Amino acid sequence: MEYFTLFMGAVIVNNFVLTRFLGLCIFFGVSKSLSASVGMGMAVASILTISSALAWLVYNFVLVPYDLVFLKIVVFVVLIACFVQFLEIAIKKFAPALYEMWGIYLVLIATNCVVLGVPLINATANYGFLKSIINAFGSGAGFALAIILMASLREKLQYADVPKSLQGMGIAFIIAGMLALSFLGFSGMIPL
Amino acid sequence: MNYWSIFKKGIFEMNPIFRLALSLCPALAVTSTVFNALGMGLSVLAVITANNIVVSLVKNYVNPKVRVPVFITIIATIVTLIILILEAYFPAVYKELGLYLELIVVFAIILARAEVFAMKNDVLPSAVDGLGMGAGFALAMVFIAVIREVLGTGMILGGTSLAIQIFPQAYDGPMIMILAPGAFLVIGLMIGMFNLIAEYQNKQAALKAKTACQQLAVQRGEAG
Numbered sequence: 289m290e291y292f293t294l295f296m297g298a299v300i301v302n303n304f305v306l307t308r309f310l311g312l313c314i315f316f317g318v319s320k321s322l323s324a325s326v327g328m329g330m331a332v333a334s335i336l337t338i339s340s341a342l343a344w345l346v347y348n349f350v351l352v353p354y355d356l357v358f359l360k361i362v363v364f365v366v367l368i369a370c371f372v373q374f375l376e377i378a379i380k381k382f383a384p385a386l387y388e389m390w391g392i393y394l395v396l397i398a399t400n401c402v403v404l405g406v407p408l409i410n411a412t413a414n415y416g417f418l419k420s421i422i423n424a425f426g427s428g429a430g431f432a433l434a435i436i437l438m439a440s441l442r443e444k445l446q447y448a449d450v451p452k453s454l455q456g457m458g459i460a461f462i463i464a465g466m467l468a469l470s471f472l473g474f475s476g477m478i479p480l
Numbered sequence: 481m482n483y484w485s486i487f488k489k490g491i492f493e494m495n496p497i498f499r500l501a502l503s504l505c506p507a508l509a510v511t512s513t514v515f516n517a518l519g520m521g522l523s524v525l526a527v528i529t530a531n532n533i534v535v536s537l538v539k540n541y542v543n544p545k546v547r548v549p550v551f552i553t554i555i556a557t558i559v560t561l562i563i564l565i566l567e568a569y570f571p572a573v574y575k576e577l578g579l580y581l582e583l584i585v586v587f588a589i590i591l592a593r594a595e596v597f598a599m600k601n602d603v604l605p606s607a608v609d610g611l612g613m614g615a616g617f618a619l620a621m622v623f624i625a626v627i628r629e630v631l632g633t634g635m636i637l638g639g640t641s642l643a644i645q646i647f648p649q650a651y652d653g654p655m656i657m658i659l660a661p662g663a664f665l666v667i668g669l670m671i672g673m674f675n676l677i678a679e680y681q682n683k684q685a686a687l688k689a690k691t692a693c694q695q696l697a698v699q700r701g702e703a704g
Binding site: 307309311316362366400401412461471 | 583656659663667676
């Protein structure tokens with residue numbers, strides 16, 4: 289039950305994009321088309337889960353025993369960048385079709401707030417291994433949910449008559465505001 | 481290019497938030513109060529300037545192929561230093577900003593300035609560029625925060641000793657402005673406003689060019 293609460297909390301109540309504002313660059317950049325958003329959401333969710341697991345191992349078996357906790361930012365950034373780079377090379381070699389589909393997103397993910405933020409939150413909150421992974425997967429799923437909803441709205445928006453000065457980014461932000469407003473309705477559902 | 485124009489460019493024509501739309505995460509997340517926005521803005525100013533100086537010093541010794549990992553490591557080191565300093569001397573700021581300070585590492589604007597400017601210029605211009613970009617970022621943050629805090633609570637710098645009441649005490653502002661949705665709405669409307677201003681300026685410039693052309697034609701006609 290505890291894990292379920294944690295998962296649902298990460299998906300909707302504390303949605304990373306709409307209540308904590310992480311990963312906005314990708315959120316606004318990619319949400320123009322629905323198919324790209326689905327790909328991006330899945331890529332973020334899977335990379336987030338794996339890199340959080342790696343970060344947890346490094347944090348608890350290297351940084352904490354040697355009293356190097358203050359280096360966690362440097363270590364996590366390098367770790368995630370290396371992991372994503374490695375993944376890119378591996379996918380390019382073994383699954384070229386998948387690389388065609390996901391390749392461009394991987395580069396964008398390498399230095400992204402969400403992917404760095406979740407391991408840092410896990411480290412600060414002292415979550416155990418399973419909890420870290422559940423939190424990371426929930427956050428990734430929340431990101432995917434938000435970006436897919438946003439893309440569906442923006443695709444419909446192409447047929448709307450938007451004032452000229454608000455076209456593009458302006459209206460995208462306002463729609464995100466409305467979406468955040470509706471997600472605010474979930475707050476208080478799960479006590480923190 | 482003189483130093484003043486390098487500095488000015490970061491504040492107006494290439495403002496990181498309103499013009500380049502880079503590094504939006506902090507612009508939304510910590511602008512619920514002016515105090516937080518100022519703390520974040522100044523931290524970013526320090527990081528971006530220090531990073532530009534270091535990058536322009538080491539640029540000749542870094543193989544272009546590995547430059548991005550090198551830059552990221554430099555930025556992460558500087559951010560760690562800044563966080564340790566803040567934790568020691570300004571615990572209030574550190575407590576408020578927490579995670580977002582750590583995420584300065586991945587701000588696109590810092591890496592972008594290292595790549596675009598510091599990689600090709602000497603130490604002094606790079607430092608000035610960092611100062612200008614950082615100042616533009618900090619100003620934009622404070623600007624957004626002022627709107628949100630005044631509309632949301634009716635005062636600026638609430639909770640500190642410098643609190644200024646803008647609206648009367650009885651003002652019961654919409655909470656939404658200091659919650660998450662308010663940030664999106666304010667920034668969306670502000671982008672729209674900046675677009676309107678840019679459109680107006682373009683129109684004025686076009687009008688000016690047109691009259692200048694006509695004058696030129698008249699003069700030529702007289703000369704001919």
